[in-house]
Amino acid sequence: MQIRVTKASNPSNKKKVFCTLVAIGLAMIITSVIIAVMGHNPLNVYYSMLEGCLGTSHRIKQTIITAIPLVVTAVGIGIAFRMKFWNIGAEGQILMGGCFATFVALYFKNLPAIVLLPTMILLSAIGGSIWALIPAILKAKFNTNETIVTLMMNYIALKWVVFLQYGPWKDPNAMGFPKIANFTDNAILPKLFGVHIGWIIALILVVVIYYFINHTKIGYEIQVLGESENTAKYAGMNVRKIILIAMMMSGAICGLTGMIQASAVNNTLTMDLTAGVGYTAIIIAWLSNLKTPWMVVVSILFAILTQGASYIQTVYQIPQAAAEVIQGIILFCILGSQFFINYKVHVKEVA
Amino acid sequence: MFKRGLKKALALTLALTFALTGCAQSGGTTQGKPSNEVVATENNEKNVKAGFIFMGPVADGGWSQSHNEGRLAAEAALGIETLYKESVPETQEVEKVARDMIDQGCNVIFAASFGYMDYIEKLAKEFPEVTFFHCSGYKTAENMSNYFGKIEDARYLSGLVAGLQTKTNQIGYVAAMPLPEVVRGINAFALGVKAVNPEATVKVSWTNAWYDPAKEKEAGSALIDGGCDVLAQHQNAAGAQQAAEEKGVWSIGYHADMSAVAPNANLTSAVWNWGPYYIEAIQSVMDGTYTAESYWEGIEAGVVDVSPLTANASAEAKEVVDAAKAQMLEGTLKAFQGPIVDQAGNERVAEGSELSDEEQLSCDWFVDNVIGEINQ
DSSP: OEEEEEEOSSOOHHHHHHHHHHHHHHHHHHHHHHHHHTTSOHHHHHHHHHHHHHSSHHHHHHHHHHHHHHHHHHHHHHHHHHTTOOOOTHHHHHHHHHHHHHHHHHHOTTSOHHHHHHHHHHHHHHHHHHHHHHHHHHHHHHOOOHHHHHHHHHHHHHHHHHHHHHTTTBOGGGTTOOOBOOOOGGGSOOEETTEETHHHHHHHHHHHHHHHHHHSHHHHHHHHHHHOHHHHHHTTOOHHHHHHHHHHHHHHHHHHHHHHIIIIIISSOOTTSSTTHHHHHHHHHHHTTTOHHHHHHHHHHHHHHHHHHHHHHHHHOOOHHHHHHHHHHHHHHHHHHHHHHHEEEEEEOOO | OHHHHHHHHHHHHHHHHHHHHHHHHHTTOSSOSOOSSOOOOSSSOOOOEEEEEOSSOTTSSSHHHHHHHHHHHHHHHHOOEEEEEOSOOSSTHHHHHHHHHHHTTOSEEEEOSGGGHHHHHHHHHHOTTSEEEEESOOOOBTTEEEEEEOHHHHHHHHHHHHHHHOSSSEEEEEESOOOHHHHHHHHHHHHHHHHHOTTOEEEEEEOSOSSOHHHHHHHHHHHHHTTOOEEEEESSSOHHHHHHHHHTOEEEEEESOOTTTSTTTEEEEEEEOOHHHHHHHHHHHHHTOOOOOEEEEOGGGTSEEEOOOOTTSOHHHHHHHHHHHHHHHHTSOOTTBSOEEBTTSOEEEOTTOBOOHHHHHTOOOOBTTEEOOSOO
């Protein structure tokens, strides 16, 4: 028997829907087995997962709060991915954005919120874009591998924040406990309809970036560059300039996530600021096919999954690790189905 | 051909899912569908649903496990419903977890890690109808108590064992963070060592993490390589015990009896017993007799103890510990009784007096047989 894999030229919508449904079904079987082994009724657990993320207004708010950083970061990463520039460095860009915003929040805390918050937003965008520009310049000048460089930059950013948290920014009033002082109220994003205004920022970004990618010259250039660098060069585009601009924007938006999370969610900077958002957003950007509006939908689905897994943990007293396994299996199956959508498997009997 | 296969797979998927759900149902799970309502009790007591927030996994063999055992004891004794959430970091996450628990009907919240304090204080203001208990901190509010035990008593006793056991006169101490809680534990341990072996020193290695088994083990190994032959620890996991077991030296556990982790190394452990306190605390909320307090009791209240000495310890050590423990229970021996001299040679506590509670709670200096720095 011979197995051959070829790329499917243009997968039909029918096939996409079908593969995704099979993946969800498969995920449900596997997780059902695990849940049943743990002695719970899978249907009840699935129902509880939904109840846990949508059951009360409090839970819906929590789900939205979980989705906000995913949307913003996915939108940011998406710009670089459009150009086939693999920005794995969102984690680091979020941390540096958070770090710059925290600098403003800690040292200019007497400014009124109307001045302080926009300054924090601006600085976080600058912080994130500096962190993204370093690998972009290295790529444009020396053609370094951006995947490796952006990934490594994450660890540098993380260690930098750890240094600040345990060193110069350690709160002297915390009796030796290594934490950075909480922000004052004027450095915390206000709420609208019970959820911090990060959701408005996220929606505005989605619209702006959608327009930018699809209806501006530079957005078009980014897309062309992503399709083929040679085409871009033939058309007389300045490839280096496009790389730098796109990465600067990508990093700036990721940095903004850092400000939103530090200000509205953590009320301070901590080494746990990202909570893995930078990596999850990569998956979201992919599953959305890099289509900006879809990122909102996929992010909300992810938030539902996260929130639901957290809820069943307390309700059924399932160990955290088991809840994460369930989450992982669902994700694994759905990501796996992407393979069958984009590739064809031919099985041939060999005599 | 492939497509048909997929269709079959889909059909099979659905069939299997239903079969499984059916199985689990007919299997008769006791759990049933969880309710958000608090189960009514027969008398006039207030219905309590208690949520517990833990720093590490409940099977960490240490701090979080000791609290979870207390939770289970309270659940069994009072017949109340409890929830718990493990591995909650000391960030805003704790606030979210507590809110979720309140949303699920909890009216009592126990938050068992120091770094949760400010978040719990904030929640206590926002939810006056919920009673909060925060472990190992120092803040209280009308509906927020803090609670802790004087583990120093057990530390002192385990120090006696270490002092008698060491051959190199170098004892290692793997410690989490330079907080007063950790510092006074090290001091009490060192005073125990000094009482039986004035030659021995206690060398401190900071990990800057409460729960990091790999880092704890690494720090323990480094201390052993530096000549220590007994390891003590202030960590949530048992990494130091493993290091001692592997390198063939001795160890003293913390939080729970760690003899099973290191059967050839462990001498004894300074342990917590939260059950009685949790029962008492929840009962007070049920009765309506609750008042905010700072609970901080020692070995006489049973909240702390040393686990039975293992066969690795000498018979002499057992006698010494038993005698000292008896004196502590009588009140004739205190962990922090004078004379106590600090690293710089200044007398901190004079002969005949003892360190006050306030001085213990803000302790930021080491006794003279400790090697290490608080402000690294």
